[in-house]
Amino acid sequence: MFKNFLKKPIGFKLSALWLFAVLFITVTYDLFPFAQWDAISDFSQGDGPFKVPGHILGTSYDGMDMFTATMHGARMSTFVAVVSVIIGGGIGSGLGIAAAYYRGTFDKVMSSIFNMILAIPNLVMSLALISVLANGNSNEPASDFRRVLVLTISLTIVIIPILGRIARSSTLQWSSREFVLASKSIGTKNLEIIRRHIIPNVAPAILAIGFFAVGVVMIAEGSLSILGIGVPGGASWGSLLAIGRANLEYSPHEVYIPVACIGFTVISTNYFGDYIRANLDKRESKI
Amino acid sequence: MSKVLEVTDLSITFDTPRGNLRAVNDATITLDQGESIGVVGESGSGKTVLSRAIMGLLPGTATRTGSIKYMGKEISNLPEKELRELWGTGMAMIFQDPMTTLNPVRRIGAQLTESLTVRLKLSKKEAHEQAIELLRRVRIADPEGMMRKFPYQLSGGMRQRIMIAIAVSCKPELLFADEPTTALDVTVQAQVLELLSELRKEFNMAMILVTHDLGVVAGHTDKIAVMYAGDVVEMAPTRELFKNMKMPYTEALLKSIPRLETPTGTRLPVIEGRLPDPTKNEPGCPFANRCPYVADKCRAEKPPLKDTGTGHLYRCWFPIGGEK
Numbered sequence: 001m002f003k004n005f006l007k008k009p010i011g012f013k014l015s016a017l018w019l020f021a022v023l024f025i026t027v028t029y030d031l032f033p034f035a036q037w038d039a040i041s042d043f044s045q046g047d048g049p050f051k052v053p054g055h056i057l058g059t060s061y062d063g064m065d066m067f068t069a070t071m072h073g074a075r076m077s078t079f080v081a082v083v084s085v086i087i088g089g090g091i092g093s094g095l096g097i098a099a100a101y102y103r104g105t106f107d108k109v110m111s112s113i114f115n116m117i118l119a120i121p122n123l124v125m126s127l128a129l130i131s132v133l134a135n136g137n138s139n140e141p142a143s144d145f146r147r148v149l150v151l152t153i154s155l156t157i158v159i160i161p162i163l164g165r166i167a168r169s170s171t172l173q174w175s176s177r178e179f180v181l182a183s184k185s186i187g188t189k190n191l192e193i194i195r196r197h198i199i200p201n202v203a204p205a206i207l208a209i210g211f212f213a214v215g216v217v218m219i220a221e222g223s224l225s226i227l228g229i230g231v232p233g234g235a236s237w238g239s240l241l242a243i244g245r246a247n248l249e250y251s252p253h254e255v256y257i258p259v260a261c262i263g264f265t266v267i268s269t270n271y272f273g274d275y276i277r278a279n280l281d282k283r284e285s286k287i
Numbered sequence: 288m289s290k291v292l293e294v295t296d297l298s299i300t301f302d303t304p305r306g307n308l309r310a311v312n313d314a315t316i317t318l319d320q321g322e323s324i325g326v327v328g329e330s331g332s333g334k335t336v337l338s339r340a341i342m343g344l345l346p347g348t349a350t351r352t353g354s355i356k357y358m359g360k361e362i363s364n365l366p367e368k369e370l371r372e373l374w375g376t377g378m379a380m381i382f383q384d385p386m387t388t389l390n391p392v393r394r395i396g397a398q399l400t401e402s403l404t405v406r407l408k409l410s411k412k413e414a415h416e417q418a419i420e421l422l423r424r425v426r427i428a429d430p431e432g433m434m435r436k437f438p439y440q441l442s443g444g445m446r447q448r449i450m451i452a453i454a455v456s457c458k459p460e461l462l463f464a465d466e467p468t469t470a471l472d473v474t475v476q477a478q479v480l481e482l483l484s485e486l487r488k489e490f491n492m493a494m495i496l497v498t499h500d501l502g503v504v505a506g507h508t509d510k511i512a513v514m515y516a517g518d519v520v521e522m523a524p525t526r527e528l529f530k531n532m533k534m535p536y537t538e539a540l541l542k543s544i545p546r547l548e549t550p551t552g553t554r555l556p557v558i559e560g561r562l563p564d565p566t567k568n569e570p571g572c573p574f575a576n577r578c579p580y581v582a583d584k585c586r587a588e589k590p591p592l593k594d595t596g597t598g599h600l601y602r603c604w605f606p607i608g609g610e611k
């Protein structure tokens with residue numbers, strides 16, 4: 001396993017290491033003796049990285065430790081992206097596979113729904129959903145939890161048709177193969193055929209696009225934060241970026257750091273998606 | 288002897304953008320237990336459609352009329368759910384191209400035990416043992432090792448043996464073999480056919496062997512149905528057919544098999560012309576335009592299926608060797 005890893009191209013190694021690091025910090029954040037992530041320092045405000053002892057990545061204009069905030073931000077960004085892709089991908093693939101396998105009216109209805117959702121620009125739709133479902137009023141703003149929940153749901157809705165269409169087209173291609181007919185001819189039930197013959201063949205394509213989708217969602221979350229309706233209060237990378245934007249002149253690293261984190265993550269997920277797809281093409285040319 | 292299959296006046300039409308395509312016209316076939324029939328015809332004559340229609344595996348664009356009785360029970364109008372009960376345990380099919388009928392991402396063992404666990408409800412361990420036994424039956428060396436292999440590691444002949452093992456795994460009464468040797472090497476063809484005949488006798492299965500090669504059916508079937516443009520044009524016990532051929536089309540098919548005795552450089556006889564357009568319903572015998580013995584009557588009127596009284600049926604106005 002490890003020897004195999006060493007043989008992979010450098011891009012693969014870097015992407016894998018970065019994604020592993022992000023996932024690791026997401027899962028283990030609570031185990032580290034970090035200080036309260038949004039605590040304000042009395043001694044250092046807006047200092048750049050490596051300038052003040054105790055603040056490796058410097059501090060924000062308000063005096064927040066950037067290292068701790070970034071680690072903490074990783075958690076929320078990853079959580080929103082991964083959860084919405086897993087749930088959206090699950091629902092989307094299920095619907096897409098069923099539509100392509102059973103065809104008929106169900107397929108037509110599902111395809112139209114997918115196309116309808118895809119026709120709405122995803123930022124506009126998230127904006128609309130969040131402003132309707134998590135608006136609160138000026139006296140009593142909606143709770144942070146509710147906003148994150150609605151944000152995740154709206155991104156899930158964006159993901160469903162993307163992966164749904166991939167699953168549908170891939171299933172169309174596989175379900176007309178002879179081995180499906182052969183399996184049918186020995187009396188295997190449709191659900192069993194889907195489980196045994198369709199899903200194993202469709203899964204790699206969905207996985208490849210799933211990685212891309214994580215990147216897409218992460219950028220969408222950042223964009224929504226900048227528009228002021230994403231995760232509130234600097235709790236995610238996008239949110240840190242939104243706060244830092246105001247202080248760009250005085251403490252530019254407040255913007256660079258979250259941007260770099262989002263950038264690296266998106267590049268890594270894209271690389272992974274590409275890598276899986278390239279291997280998939282190779283495999284398909286063999287069979 | 289009980290009848291396994293009785294097909295009466297089966298017609299199949301496909302709804303296509305160019306109009307209704309008649310793939311099979313009024314086919315009538317009966318099959319006793321353990322009996323085998325060869326369905327022969329050139330590409331596009333409707334032989335594959337016929338076998339898939341009997342089994343109920345046609346796509347939704349096809350319409351079927353006529354009656355199909357399996358073990359005396361009408362099955363042509365059963366919903367798929369009830370047909371599925373028959374598939375595998377009652378009727379099973381071997382497909383033409385073993386390169387595409389195995390799932391490329393699953394091990395042979397998983398695919399072979401599928402029918403055993405799903406249909407016969409065997410436990411995993413029992414299914415495994417049964418699968419090994421089946422592999423031994425189809426003469427695979429090292430069955431244990433085979434269970435762990437992926438399809439791409441096998442040759443075409445091996446894969447077809449696996450497909451045969453899967454098809455007979457639930458001991459069906461009726462086995463459809465849809466051009467089982469067409470995609471295989473000549474050297475392997477004979478072995479696979481021999482294996483099929485052997486298994487058929489062992490399990491007392493009835494078999495429908497679909498092929499375009501008269502040579503294939505000659506040694507392995509009890510009777511032969513020759514199809515042309517969706518019609519069954521001649522049907523007779525194998526021996527009788529070869530001895531006493533009535534249809535010019537059957538004769539032409541037999542002539543177009545290459546022979547070793549002919550001197551080098553001899554042109555291979557072919558049947559000139561093409562099948563008539565199946566979307567048009569033209570009068571006359573569909574073979575008229577390609578028939579060497581064609582007469583005016585052939586172009587005007589379609590001949591009915593005549594019975595010589597000895598189980599030999601043919602569809603021709605001027606059969607070879609006269610009316611009787």
